[in-house]
Amino acid sequence: MKDIKITIDSPDIVRWPETDFRVCVSISNTAKDHQDIFIKEIGIWAGGVILGSAAVGRKLPSIAEGVAVARTLIEKPYYQKKKLLRFLNNSICSFTFDINLKAVKPDLSYGDNFKLVATVSVIKDGKEERLDVSREVVYYQALQKLPGWxxxxxxxxxxxSDALPxxxxxxxxxxxxxxxxxxxxxxxxxxxxxPIAYARERLQCRAAxxxxxxxxxxxxxxxxxxxxxxxxGAGRYISRWEGSSQKTGQELxxxxxxxxxxxxxAHPFRCDIFGDHRWKEWHVSGYTGLEILNGRCSEQKALEAWDWLAWERDDWKETGEQRWVGIGGSDAHHLFGIGRKFTFVFTDGSKSHSSIINxxxxxxxxxxxxxxxDFTVKGKHLGETVTLHQGERIFLAVRWLQGQRLDRLRVVMNGRAILEIDDITFHNSNSIQIPITxxxxxxxxxxxxEGNKVAYTNPIFFT
Structure with missing residues (x-):
């Protein structure tokens, strides 16, 4: 129906599932003959991005059909409708819908946005027709974090890289x-x-x-x-080549x-159908740390190597000059690998590049x-050093997210688990004092x- 124009106004980016948001649907009658158009009802539904154009530009004879189109990408479609029963004569009318994102439940395993579709039922010259207009909205998860992280x-x-185009x-x-x-x-x-591609990619990073x-x-x-x-943090392109020779780990x-x-x-123990990517030069020194969690391989051997580097390796054990940091990364070569493994850092809430690198x-x-x-010892934080005495009894001040149900908490000292506490979230608390000697x-x-999820803090060192 050419005489009807429908527009949707909503936020471009919303936070799921914590934020409710308001959608405004405007309907205008552009008929030159000043003929009234009867608006029977208006509805709006939110769901995953529709594959193809099944729900756009065609009649939707029922609410159920409109919902069914989106079922492939959302767990629980969301629908609102309002009966209007009014005439629209050369004017514009607007209607608002308050959408609860907890009711939308988009499937976050997909890399696409979710879609808002406004469906208007109009009657003109005795004929009823449903008109649709849609727009996409970017959603992002509300990942809980402790203050400052x-x-x-x-x-x-x-x-x-060798990723998809x-x-x-x-x-x-x-x-x-x-x-x-x-x-x-x-x-x-x-x-x-x-160097040219690196500079181009830097501009793309700034734009994103x-x-x-x-x-x-x-x-x-x-x-x-x-x-x-x-x-x-190198600030420039780094090549693996030094002249015609490939750099050693120590040279880099x-x-x-x-x-x-x-x-x-990176992934120091990964060996799979894509090749042997295991680290081979363990004698090197001066690197910051290693990737103990990688989205494409198991972490057990990396954890063992991490503890060995921090404690068992004799040339570092006596001097204490080298401390290795453990991080987690997805190693995603496509959209669907994002979020498998990651790293929390404490920056006092800052998102500056320097604070993250530091x-x-x-x-x-x-x-x-x-x-x-997270935990502290005598006010010292992860990565820091505290002076203690042999036989001294101390308390680990451990805290976690409110409402997070931890199944097990394990204390590792010098590469050996010395204490395990099961079902740690008791009395609705999110902290505990653990005594050790x-x-x-x-x-x-x-x-x-937490179920099949894990977290590994970096160490606090003591002398």
């Missing part, structure tokens, strides 16, 4: 935003970049950052003779130290695929389990 993915690839910086940044992250580090493979209000940092994944290294680490960058060993450097971080747990200098870290 921000969450992000430090290992994400785009089409500049539609995995642009913009799409990956949006996927991270929708996963509830505050920041992301783009880490494309160095052999598929060059402004568009989605998420910190988008640019790093790299550089392949050395020892294996793959995640590089952050030394180069980054000069550039004031940080580096982490938190990764210092170890004020938690590798996770869901829960968040110090035997030898070393470190303490905490592991938390």
């Amino acid at each position: 921000v969450a992000g993915d430090p290992h994400v690839h785009t089409r500049y 539609w995995c642009t910086v913009k799409r990956q940044a949006l996927a991270c935003k929708k996963a509830g992250f505050d920041w992301v580090i783009i880490t494309d493979h160095d052999d598929l970049l060059d 950052e402004k568009m989605f209000d998420i910190a988008v940092l640019l790093g790299e994944e550089v392949t050395t003779t020892g294996g793959d290294v995640l590089v952050y 680490i030394d180069e980054l130290r000069f550039s004031k960058g940080v580096c982490f060993l 938190a990764l450097r210092s170890g004020y971080a938690v590798a996770s695929n869901g829960p968040l747990v 110090i035997q030898d200098p070393g470190f303490i870290r905490i592991e938390a389990e």
Whole structure:
């Protein structure tokens, strides 16, 4: 019906499931003959992005059919309707709908937005017709965090790697935003970049950052003779080549130290159908840490190596000069890998690039695929050092998210689990004081389990 114009006005980005939002649907009669048009009812439904155009530009004989179109991408469609029973004569009328996002429940495993569809039932010249108009809305999850903490993915690839061509910086940044992250580090493979492509990608990161209000940092994944290294904060393109020779792990680490960058060993025990990506040069020194959680491989061996580096390795055990930070990343080469593994960092709420890099450097971080747990010892935080005496009895002040039901809390001292507490969330509390006795200098870290989700804090060291 050409004489009817329908528009939808709503926020472009909404936070799921915490934010309700208002949708305004306007209907105007543009008929030149001043003929009245009878508006019978108006409805609006919210659901996943429709594959094809099944619900747009055709009649919807029933509410049920309109809902059924969207069922492939949402768990619970949402529908409102209002009976109007009024004439519209060369004028505009507007109607508002308050939509509860908890009722929408978009399927967050998909990388698309959800769709609002306004359906208007009109009668003209005795004939009833349903008209539809739609628009997409970007949603993102409300990932819970303790005050001052921000969450992000430090290992994400785009089409500049061997990723799918539609995995642009913009799409990956949006996927991270929708996963509830505050920041992301783009880490494309160095052999598929060059200084020009790196500069172009930096501009794309800045554009995505402004568009989605998420910190988008640019790093790299550089392949050395020892294996793959995640590089952050270098400020320039880093190549694996030194002349005609491939750099060793130590050569890359030394180069980054000069550039004031940080580096982490990526998936140090990954070996699969895509190749052997295990780290081979464990004698190197000066790197920041290692990826203990990776979205494409198991973490058990990486955890064992992390503890060995921090305690069992004799050349570092006596000096205590080297502390390795553990992080988690998805290693996503497509949209659907985002959110598998990630890292919480404490920045006092800041999303500046420098504060995120500094938190990764210092170890004020938690590798996770869901829960968040933090602890202090005598006021010292993750990554810091506290002076204790042999035989001294101390208390670990542990806290977690309010309402988070932890199944198990494990205290690891010097690479060995010394205490496990099951069903930790009792008396509706989100904190506990755990007494332990110090035997030898070393470190303490905490592991938390929530169903099949885990969190690994970085250690607090003691001398």
